[in-house]
Amino acid sequence: MYFYEVAILRSPLNNLTYQSENKIEIGTKVLIKLRQRKVLDEAVIIKEVEEPTFKCSDINEITNEFYDEKMLQISSFVSQYYVCSLGEALSVYNAFDKNINKIEIEEKFDSKIVLSPLQEKAKEFLKEKKQALLFANTGAGKTEIYIKSIEEHLNLDEQAVLLMPEISLTPQMQKRLEKVFGKSVAIWHSKITKKKKVEILKGLQEGSIKLIAGARSALFLPYSNLGVIVVDEENDDSYKSDSKPRFHTKDLAIYIAKKFELQLILGSATVSTSSFHKIPFFRLDETYHKTKKLYSFEDSDANLSPKIIDKIDKTLKSNNQVIVFLPTRANFKYQICTTCGKSVECPFCSVSMSLHKNDLALKCHYCGYTQKIPDSCPSCNSGIIHNLRVGTAQIEEELKLIFPAKTIKRFDRDEIKTDNQLKTVLNDFNDGKIDILVGTQMLSKGHDYHNVKLAVVLGIDSVLNMNSYKAREKALSLLIQIAGRSGRSGEGEVIIQTKNQEFFNHYLNESNYLEFLEEELEFRKDFYPPFLKLAKIIFSHSNGLKVKDEMDFYVKLFKENKDIEVVGFGQSPIFKMSNKYRYEILLRSSNIKALLQALHSVQTANAIIDMDTIY
Numbered sequence: 321m322y323f324y325e326v327a328i329l330r331s332p333l334n335n336l337t338y339q340s341e342n343k344i345e346i347g348t349k350v351l352i353k354l355r356q357r358k359v360l361d362e363a364v365i366i367k368e369v370e371e372p373t374f375k376c377s378d379i380n381e382i383t384n385e386f387y388d389e390k391m392l393q394i395s396s397f398v399s400q401y402y403v404c405s406l407g408e409a410l411s412v413y414n415a416f417d418k419n420i421n422k423i424e425i426e427e428k429f430d431s432k433i434v435l436s437p438l439q440e441k442a443k444e445f446l447k448e449k450k451q452a453l454l455f456a457n458t459g460a461g462k463t464e465i466y467i468k469s470i471e472e473h474l475n476l477d478e479q480a481v482l483l484m485p486e487i488s489l490t491p492q493m494q495k496r497l498e499k500v501f502g503k504s505v506a507i508w509h510s511k512i513t514k515k516k517k518v519e520i521l522k523g524l525q526e527g528s529i530k531l532i533a534g535a536r537s538a539l540f541l542p543y544s545n546l547g548v549i550v551v552d553e554e555n556d557d558s559y560k561s562d563s564k565p566r567f568h569t570k571d572l573a574i575y576i577a578k579k580f581e582l583q584l585i586l587g588s589a590t591v592s593t594s595s596f597h598k599i600p601f602f603r604l605d606e607t608y609h610k611t612k613k614l615y616s617f618e619d620s621d622a623n624l625s626p627k628i629i630d631k632i633d634k635t636l637k638s639n640n641q642v643i644v645f646l647p648t649r650a651n652f653k654y655q656i657c658t659t660c661g662k663s664v665e666c667p668f669c670s671v672s673m674s675l676h677k678n679d680l681a682l683k684c685h686y687c688g689y690t691q692k693i694p695d696s697c698p699s700c701n702s703g704i705i706h707n708l709r710v711g712t713a714q715i716e717e718e719l720k721l722i723f724p725a726k727t728i729k730r731f732d733r734d735e736i737k738t739d740n741q742l743k744t745v746l747n748d749f750n751d752g753k754i755d756i757l758v759g760t761q762m763l764s765k766g767h768d769y770h771n772v773k774l775a776v777v778l779g780i781d782s783v784l785n786m787n788s789y790k791a792r793e794k795a796l797s798l799l800i801q802i803a804g805r806s807g808r809s810g811e812g813e814v815i816i817q818t819k820n821q822e823f824f825n826h827y828l829n830e831s832n833y834l835e836f837l838e839e840e841l842e843f844r845k846d847f848y849p850p851f852l853k854l855a856k857i858i859f860s861h862s863n864g865l866k867v868k869d870e871m872d873f874y875v876k877l878f879k880e881n882k883d884i885e886v887v888g889f890g891q892s893p894i895f896k897m898s899n900k901y902r903y904e905i906l907l908r909s910s911n912i913k914a915l916l917q918a919l920h921s922v923q924t925a926n927a928i929i930d931m932d933t934i935y
């Protein structure tokens with residue numbers, strides 16, 4: 321009889337010991353039965369152990385799937401650093417299949433892309449440094465450098481992965497990659513079908529697929545010979561997973577590249593302060609298509625001020641297109657009573673309900689609860705409800721009244737729910753069938769709008785005033801990205817509604833972004849990442865008293881620990897979510913080991929642990 325320690329996939333349990341009459345290879349996926357469970361669970365053989373003193377259950381089935389040594393090592397790191405079980409860490413991976421064999425396919429690629437001397441220099445720098453940052457102005461041609469670098473690795477018979485925020489995986493990008501790599505490239509994201517996934521996994525292991533372009537989960541595929549990881553828009557927060565394991569894809573890519581000596585290219589026009597601090601960078605500051613940009617500011621509180629309407633009108637009259645950005649979707653984010661001052665809140669979450677006029681409803685953006693629009697204030701039963709903080713739907717509506725002959729479409733999560741809807745709107749916009757596109761962050765991501773001559777940016781101050789140490793970086797990078805959508809060819813104009821003109825005006829100039837990063841590092845020194853580590857623990861349960869007690873217990877414990885600092889604790893900004901009360905502790909330390917030890921000491925099922933929290 322053989323005895324094995326196994327990690328149970330998707331389970332918070334620690335590793336358990338099982339037995340089998342078969343000699344099983346480390347990393348093999350097996351099926352086991354847990355006590356009190358009716359179905360079999362998937363588990364992974366971690367190591368062979370001595371016969372234990374207690375009685376073990378049998379392994380029920382040995383599958384053909386397995387996790388290789390690298391996957392096991394990376395998962396072990398993830399479980400330590402991001403504080404989860406090994407089974408949870410392993411569950412982000414798609415395993416290898418023993419039944420799929422590599423087929424020898426001799427194929428060389430020739431992109432025929434000719435780089436400019438500066439691009440060539442950048443490519444050489446990235447190669448020589450092995451792990452480096454491509455700090456490229458908007459339109460400076462970083463994608464060509466990615467493609468050339470990837471091509472080199474593929475021609476050495478290595479594999480490549482190009483990571484992008486999900487929203488940037490556009491049809492345009494796909495076409496561009498397919499033009500060079502043909503059937504050797506596959507697109508991987510959360511919305512592709514199961515059948516397609518099986519196909520891609522097979523192709524990747526057989527060797528017919530050599531390049532995966534995808535969202536964060538693309539990092540966790542069965543690569544047998546990965547040569548290069550490219551992380552595009554490396555400053556994007558969507559790389560941080562918001563469910564367990566709460567890893568940051570970019571940080572993990574850095575870890576993997578260093579550990580296994582792979583090439584790593586992090587690229588962005590607005591590189592993150594943290595990468596800038598720790599990775600050597602190359603500044604690609606020439607602009608491919610000569611563009612001229614005109615910035616103007618508007619400090620009026622009216623969203624569509626006469627000045628803004630006038631600019632939109634002029635742009636449309638000269639047969640050009642307009643994009644309008646707002647950070648908020650729906651019609652209005654808050655409903656406040658003018659008599660008692662209370663806002664209309666979701667009964668299950670302590671957040672304001674958003675007004676969706678089209679659906680004649682108030683919706684909670686956190687739990688999805690929907691109710692009809694009340695005639696009067698639900699708190700005092702008499703007050704009139706006043707709408708605050710305008711959203712995309714409202715601006716769309718107002719623009720339709722002002723420009724009735726024009727076609728105006730919305731570009732946000734309420735309107736764009738599928739891949740097809742995304743493709744349709746983008747195609748229609750580029751074909752000139754839409755005059756004004758009103759949208760959220762979705763607008764800012766890598767889409768090429770050829771005929772946009774005016775970008776209107778509303779509500780950017782609400783991003784700048786966010787309660788986060790990263791607020792300045794977020795607001796500025798967002799604004800630069802949106803501004804970059806206007807005037808891709810030729811001249812473009814950007815009008816920004818803000819009370820912080822001085823800040824934005826100086827740093828909007830891309831040649832000043834380096835200065836911003838240096839200032840930002842100075843500002844964060846001694847208090848914030850990347851100089852210190854921040855971690856958040858949220859205690860969440862329907863019994864509020866219980867989780868408050870739990871928080872109090874750990875606050876007391878952590879305060880006795882001289883190596884870590886309790887920065888703050890108390891009710892979470894959103895105190896109630898989906899009927900669960902939430903308390904949190906924010907910890908800070910320059911001693912990673914001590915911080916991790918503290919996090920691992922939290923022994924309650926109600927705790928959510930977020931290492932390197934971004935808020």
Ligand SMILES: [Zn+2]
Pocket residue numbers: 657658659660661662697698699700701702703704
């Ligand atoms: Zn009221």
Ligand SMILES: [Zn+2]
Pocket residue numbers: 666667668669684685686687688689898
């Ligand atoms: Zn809710």
